[in-house]
Amino acid sequence: MSSGNAILAEGLLKDYVTYIRKGFLRKRKRIIHALRGVSFRVRWSEVFGLLGPNGAGKTTTVKIITTLLLPDGGRALVNGFDVVKNPIKVRESIGVVLNVERGFFWKLTGRENLKYFGMLRGLKGKDLEEAIDRVVKLVGLDELRSIDKLYEEYSLGMKARLALARALLHDPPILILDEPTLGLDPPAARGIRELLVRLAKREGKAVMITTHNMFEAEIICDYVAIISSGKISAQGTVHELKRLVADKIPVSIKFSGKIASDLNAVSKLLFESTLSPHIRIKEVRDGFEARILVDAGNEEKAIASSINALVSKGFNVRRAEVVEPSLEDVFIAVTKGDGENAVIND
Amino acid sequence: MPSSMIDVFRAQLHSSIYWYKNNKWMFFSMFLWPYLLVGVMLGLGALVGNVSLFSKRVGVVDPAFYLLSASAVAMSSVGIVDAVAGFALYNRWLGTLNYIFLTPIREAKLMIAAGIPDSIITPLISVVAVAPAAFYFESIVGGLKLVIILLIMYMGMIPLVGLSVLAATALLFVREESNIISSITPFILLLSGVFYPVSVLPRALQVLSAYVPSKYVVDAAKLAAKYTSMPWGWVVLTLGILAGLGAIYNGVASYVVTKAEVAVKRKGVE
Ligand SMILES: Nc1ncnc2c1ncn2[C@@H]1O[C@H](COP(=O)(O)OP(=O)(O)O)[C@@H](O)[C@H]1O
Numbered sequence: 001m002s003s004g005n006a007i008l009a010e011g012l013l014k015d016y017v018t019y020i021r022k023g024f025l026r027k028r029k030r031i032i033h034a035l036r037g038v039s040f041r042v043r044w045s046e047v048f049g050l051l052g053p054n055g056a057g058k059t060t061t062v063k064i065i066t067t068l069l070l071p072d073g074g075r076a077l078v079n080g081f082d083v084v085k086n087p088i089k090v091r092e093s094i095g096v097v098l099n100v101e102r103g104f105f106w107k108l109t110g111r112e113n114l115k116y117f118g119m120l121r122g123l124k125g126k127d128l129e130e131a132i133d134r135v136v137k138l139v140g141l142d143e144l145r146s147i148d149k150l151y152e153e154y155s156l157g158m159k160a161r162l163a164l165a166r167a168l169l170h171d172p173p174i175l176i177l178d179e180p181t182l183g184l185d186p187p188a189a190r191g192i193r194e195l196l197v198r199l200a201k202r203e204g205k206a207v208m209i210t211t212h213n214m215f216e217a218e219i220i221c222d223y224v225a226i227i228s229s230g231k232i233s234a235q236g237t238v239h240e241l242k243r244l245v246a247d248k249i250p251v252s253i254k255f256s257g258k259i260a261s262d263l264n265a266v267s268k269l270l271f272e273s274t275l276s277p278h279i280r281i282k283e284v285r286d287g288f289e290a291r292i293l294v295d296a297g298n299e300e301k302a303i304a305s306s307i308n309a310l311v312s313k314g315f316n317v318r319r320a321e322v323v324e325p326s327l328e329d330v331f332i333a334v335t336k337g338d339g340e341n342a343v344i345n346d
Numbered sequence: 347m348p349s350s351m352i353d354v355f356r357a358q359l360h361s362s363i364y365w366y367k368n369n370k371w372m373f374f375s376m377f378l379w380p381y382l383l384v385g386v387m388l389g390l391g392a393l394v395g396n397v398s399l400f401s402k403r404v405g406v407v408d409p410a411f412y413l414l415s416a417s418a419v420a421m422s423s424v425g426i427v428d429a430v431a432g433f434a435l436y437n438r439w440l441g442t443l444n445y446i447f448l449t450p451i452r453e454a455k456l457m458i459a460a461g462i463p464d465s466i467i468t469p470l471i472s473v474v475a476v477a478p479a480a481f482y483f484e485s486i487v488g489g490l491k492l493v494i495i496l497l498i499m500y501m502g503m504i505p506l507v508g509l510s511v512l513a514a515t516a517l518l519f520v521r522e523e524s525n526i527i528s529s530i531t532p533f534i535l536l537l538s539g540v541f542y543p544v545s546v547l548p549r550a551l552q553v554l555s556a557y558v559p560s561k562y563v564v565d566a567a568k569l570a571a572k573y574t575s576m577p578w579g580w581v582v583l584t585l586g587i588l589a590g591l592g593a594i595y596n597g598v599a600s601y602v603v604t605k606a607e608v609a610v611k612r613k614g615v616e
């Protein structure tokens with residue numbers, strides 16, 4: 001395994017051009033700045049997390065460093081090879097998971113699918129059989145002979161494991177996975193997370209995942225870069241990131257009631273009462289939770305004024321307390337309410 | 347190690363075999379297809395027209411044998427265009443295209459190699475399908491003619507693959523979701539004169555048809571139906587024309603794909 005960084009991205013830029021129909025022939029051009037200078041590095045034996053809400057630019061970043069999309073600017077080296085100048089060397093070095101829901105042939109079995117993708121990479125005969133046996137065991141698809149079932153019969157958890165098996169087939173030193181646990185039930189997600197950590201720690205692979213799940217980033221990533229609106233807004237170890245909000249106190253307020261239009265109105269209400277710009281509201285079991293970052297020393301006042309504001313609008317406040325800081329608070333602080341469509345934890 | 351075109355060919359061949367194995371019904375129906383088509387053609391022909399007049403117009407002695415081989419050619423041409431140009435669409439639809447493009451090989455080589463297995467399998471199936479009829483009509487000579495037709499079909503396949511790679515690149519570039527291919531294939535059939543002579547087409551289309559590889563294959567099928575012994579000089583000439591078209595189309599295709607690659611990768615393939 002070569003020394004240096006497994007992945008190095010410097011100032012990646014990407015615009016998408018779309019056209020909006022305005023009448024029969026007229027179209028208006030719209031440019032979406034998906035990446036606005038994204039830089040990060042992934043080291044060997046490390047699980048690296050690119051954390052961000054939907055639309056932040058995670059998939060775009062993954063497509064660029066896997067050679068599937070050309071950047072408009074900046075550069076990226078993978079295993080020391082430039083993704084634009086030497087894409088074939090890059091592809092030899094990586095195993096990729098893009099969208100765990102699809103990406104296989106429905107009318108072929110799991111094993112036949114793996115054979116196809118293995119053969120594309122030049123594996124054949126006994127080597128191919130052995131490689132398949134190895135990865136199938138690794139991801140746990142050997143149980144109940146599920147590998148010989150048609151892909152169309154697979155559950156989402158099995159699909160995710162098969163996607164991981166394909167990524168590992170040629171034993172690449174670098175794994176790049178775009179939201180590999182998206183939509184999986186907790187045990188399935190846990191299985192995949194444990195395997196990724198094992199691959200990094202035991203086999204020295206560099207593992208890069210994207211996720212919008214704070215909890216996931218916090219428990220498996222050695223290093224996290226937070227991306228929002230096409231920019232990296234903070235990066236470091238989970239510990240370092242938490243230090244960024246050391247002068248802030250997270251306050252959690254659980255409440256219930258009818259939210260008429262959207263969460264933004266409530267967000268605004270809480271901003272007016274606490275004067276903190278770092279607010280995030282999410283749905284939880286039987287209601288909502290507002291998480292507000294306030295300056296140390298102001299927490300009591302903030303709790304009191306939020307309760308007043310919520311109660312005056314007819315909400316039922318269940319619980320209000322100071323909580324332990326987590327990665328979520330860093331996220332709230334550095335993204336300043338960007339990506340309101342983000343799901344924090346699911 | 348980078349992958350070779352042979353690796354891609356082998357993978358694609360196996361996936362087709364697995365697919366047919368898991369969809370046996372589809373596989374068998376492909377053998378019935380030429381007969382269904384001919385049944386419909388002859389039935390309609392007898393209803394609205396006159397089969398012997400048709401034979402005279404198209405210039406064949408045995409309309410049933412001719413129509414069968416023409417159907418086999420038609421089915422193969424459609425199959426090849428579908429295999430190569432449809433490859434991009436089908437895999438984009440399945441979500442497999444990005445993973446296929448992760449193969450360490452140049453995109454142009456990948457697209458050409460990936461289309462070849464089905465381009466070989468479909469003509470083979472179509473010829474095997476009409477073989478019993480050929481033997482029934484003309485016994486061993488009929489079988490021999492089919493072998494010649496298959497050979498010419500394979501020569502015709504080479505330029506058709508080039509054409510289809512061009513179509514596939516265009517599809518990737520415009521990110522067309524609807525299947526343009528389904529409107530390309532009838533056009534190719536029209537220009538190859540499968541079910542009526544090219545001479546009834548407008549002048550411009552007649553000229554265009556000289557550049558459509560399957561026209562020569564259809565002509566071969568017609569000749570095979572017309573004569574009891576093959577005109578060998580003509581066969582050699584046809585093979586020569588097809589080889590020339592093959593060189594030109596594949597040359598143009600690999601040039602265009604290499605140029606278009608950057609534009610396509612700016613947008614992403616999926
Ligand atoms: N092919 C595309 N054409 C136009 N816009 C796109 C395309 N792909 C992504 N985008 C836009 O680019 C931004 C980043 O998208 P993406 O990288 O998919 O984000 P993420 O994976 O973090 O959800 C979003 O605003 C998205 O709508």
Ligand SMILES: [Mg+2]
Pocket residue numbers: 058059060178
């Ligand atoms: Mg995404």
